[in-house]
Structures are given as C-alpha cells and as structure tokens.
Amino acid sequence: MPLAGPFDQDLLKKVQDITAVATLQNQYSMLERDIEQQVLPFCRQNGVGVISYGPLAGGILTGKYHQPQDFERDDARTFFYKYYSGLAFEKVRGLLKMLESIKRPLNQIAINWVRQQPGVTSVIVGSRNPQQVSQNTDAIGWDLTAQDLTRIQKELEALNI
Numbered sequence: 576m577p578l579a580g581p582f583d584q585d586l587l588k589k590v591q592d593i594t595a596v597a598t599l600q601n602q603y604s605m606l607e608r609d610i611e612q613q614v615l616p617f618c619r620q621n622g623v624g625v626i627s628y629g630p631l632a633g634g635i636l637t638g639k640y641h642q643p644q645d646f647e648r649d650d651a652r653t654f655f656y657k658y659y660s661g662l663a664f665e666k667v668r669g670l671l672k673m674l675e676s677i678k679r680p681l682n683q684i685a686i687n688w689v690r691q692q693p694g695v696t697s698v699i700v701g702s703r704n705p706q707q708v709s710q711n712t713d714a715i716g717w718d719l720t721a722q723d724l725t726r727i728q729k730e731l732e733a734l735n736i
Contacts (some may be wrong), residue, residue, distance in 0.1 A: 584613040587623070596623050597695070603627035604608060605670065605727070606638075606736060615694045624696035627689050631700065636685035638671055644646055666734045673730045677723055683714035688727060691719055 582590075582599055590596055599618055601610050604653040615633050620626050631637055650682050693706060719727070 578711060584617045587614070587617055587621075591621065596621075598624040598626050600626045600628060600699070601697065602629040603692070604630045604632045605677055605688055605731060606632040606635065606667065606686060609736070611692075615692070618695040625694050626697045626699060628699040628701075629696050630686050630689040631682055632685070635667055636671075638675075638681040641668070668735055669732055669734055670736065673726070677719070679717075680710060680713070682710055683717075684719065684723075686711060686714035687717070687719045688724070690714070691724065697703070716729070 582601065587596060587599065601614060603610055603625070604627075610625070617623070634640065671681065671726060674681055677684055679687075684699055686700055689695055700711045702711055711726070
C-alpha cells in the first residue's frame with residue numbers, strides 16, 4: 576500500500592495492530608509543527624521514538640534568507656517548505672529576529688529546539704558541505720535554557736506558527 580504522506584496517529588495505530596513500531600521519522604521544525612497535535616503525544620505514550628528531519632526548514636532557519644526566494648521549479652523548497660513565499664515569510668522574519676536575541680547561531684538554535692522537544696529521540700540534519708556539517712554538529716554541546724524554550728514557544732504562538 577503506497578503512502579500519500581507522513582505517518583499520522585491513525586496510521587500508526589493500524590501499523591501497531593500488525594507489528595511493534597520502534598521509531599517514526601517525520602518532518603519537524605519550528606515552522607512545521609503538525610506532529611505536535613497527535614503524533615508526538617501518541618509516540619510518547621506508546622514508547623515510539625521520533626527521529627525528526629528538516630529541523631532547519633530547508634535552510635530558512637539558518638538565517639540565510641532574509642526575503643522570499645524564487646527557486647527553480649523543481650527545487651523542494653518551492654513545494655515542501657511553505658514558509659519560503661509571500662506573507663508566510665513575514666512570520667519567519669519575526670521569529671528569526673527573536674531567535675537572534677539568544678546569541679547562538681540560528682541553525683544551532685533550530686536544531687536544539689527540535690532535539691529538546693519531549694518525544695524526539697534524534698534529529699536528522701542536512702548539510703551541503705563540510706563547513707555546514709561542522710556548524711550543525713556544534714549544536715550538540717549545549718542546550719537551550721528553559722527560559723529560551725518558553726520565549727520561543729510564546730513567539731511561535733504569537734506568530735501562529
């Protein structure tokens with residue numbers, strides 16, 4: 576049976592009727608939080624580890640982009656990441672501005688935020704070159720404070736992200 580999208584709670588329940596589920600891999604970032612409603616709570620309650628991908632939202636949470644972009648038509652950022660265009664980008668700009676006050680590299684803040692969410696057991700981070708690998712792995716050596724996590728959550732709620 577081909578799958579049309581990520582595993583949701585209903586599909587997880589169906590699979591668990593057939594076999595045990597050890598881990599789930601879903602997209603998750605400050606900008607893509609759909610799994611928070613049902614999937615993450617279900618996984619926590621049922622001992623399913625969550626391996627998230629896309630914590631940098633296709634590069635947008637690195638601070639590299641300061642305005643909407645026109646990517647090639649076949650670039651995944653034109654259809655996979657909804658915050659690269661139009662009015663949605665204004666929300667991103669507000670979030671990035673607040674994150675800059677944390678005084679850490681934006682990519683590391685984004686990785687840490689996902690890594691520190693209850694139920695997330697691992698994070699897959701894409702890199703295009705050795706420098707990005709090094710910058711991203713530097714996110715491992717520290718954690719966001721409880722105050723930082725609260726401030727980020729309030730900003731996400733205020734921006735309706």
